[in-house]
Amino acid sequence: MNLVRTVLGDVPAGELGVCDAHDHLFIRSPALPGQELDDPADARERLRSFRAEGGRTVVQWTPYGMGRRAGDLAALSRSEGTRIVAATGLHRAAQYAPEVLARVMPGLEDLFVSEITDGIGTTGVRAGLIKVAGAFHDVDAHARHTMAAAAGAHHRTGAPIAVHLELGTAAGDVLDLLCGELGVQPRRVILGHLGRFPDGVAQLDAARAGAFLAFDGPSRAHHATDWLLPGQLASLAEAGFGGQLLIGGDTTVPGTPGMPYLLRRLRPRLVRALGEDAVEAMLVQNPARAFALAGA
Known part of the structure; x- marks a missing residue:
């Protein structure tokens, strides 16, 4: 039986039912001062x-050190009757204070494994996803280190790897590293933000490689996500890759349309x-395969 690790246990x-494949109930970063999502009532x-x-x-793709509030995730899941998947992992270096990186980088793979198998801090809430990030049109030294740790943790736990592509770029370089050098099967990788770099060739190449493609963060005025999205998804589906497509809200700052918008406006x-x-597959069947633990 395929299982997904939620904050209340494996299911x-x-x-899963209808799934928002990439979002944030809680997140904070020194790169976004004053724009934290840190209010349980709002969540x-x-x-x-x-x-x-x-x-x-x-x-929830919020990784280590960015205000995940794992205990609150569990309480919200119980009270609201909604399943939540939490993430371990590490974002781009710009999202952390230098002293945090100095502390965690040497033992990163073991940290990821511990949060998947034992729990996040003292909460007992186990992560079901490893989130890492590429650089703009590149896989820099920080990304190589975090992706190597993610691959090692994936091989030890079966947890899928979700990748923030900076402005939607470097999908090919990320897959070369994770799936070429590091031996992760492409179907265990979820590439995020592809809609922010609306290059149909790059999207098709990523699909042909076998990864899941997450189109997330709708209705951002500085990104052409909404008006290009139906055509992008249609092109990929017509090419035979409808089973690899995911959609999400990616609420990262207050005022992002996010979860309700995803289903109320974007889905129709x-x-x-x-x-x-096709849309049912993106919201239900595809996430069930993308976020399952390998070998579970």
Whole structure:
């Protein structure tokens, strides 16, 4: 049986239901001062709105050291009846104070493994996802180190690897490293933010490599995500890659439309462009495969 590790324990992958494949209930970063998502009451309201639109699972990509509030995730999951998947992993160096990186980088793989198998801090909440990040059109030294640790942790735990592509770039370089040098099967990798770099060739290449492609962060005025998204997804589906597509809200700062918008506004638009079955696959069947633990 395929299992997904949620904050309340492992569940059969087929029970995820409608899934927001990339979002954040809580996140903070020195790179975004004053724009923290750190309010449990606000997170509760967003979850309630998401559930009212038919949402059943949220995958939170907030990694180590960025205000995950794992204990609150578990409490919200219980109170709101919504499954939540938490992440371990490490973001780009710019998202951390230097002393944090100096402390964690030497033992990064073991940290990831511990948070997946034993729990995050003293909460007992186990991560079900490893989140790492590339650089702009590059895999820099920091990314190579974190991705090597992520690959090692994946091989030891079976947890999938989710990758923040900086402005949607460097998908090929990321896959060369993770799946070429480091031996991770492409179907265990989720590439995020591909819609922010609307290069159809790069998207097709990533799909042909076998990775899951997450189109996330809708309705950002400085990104052409909304008006290009139906055509991008249709092109990939018509090319035979509909089973590798995921969609998410990626709420990172206050005021992002996020979870409710994903289902209330974006889903009907995608249904008109691609059909009900294709969108159902992106929201239900594909996440069930993408976020399952390998070998579980």
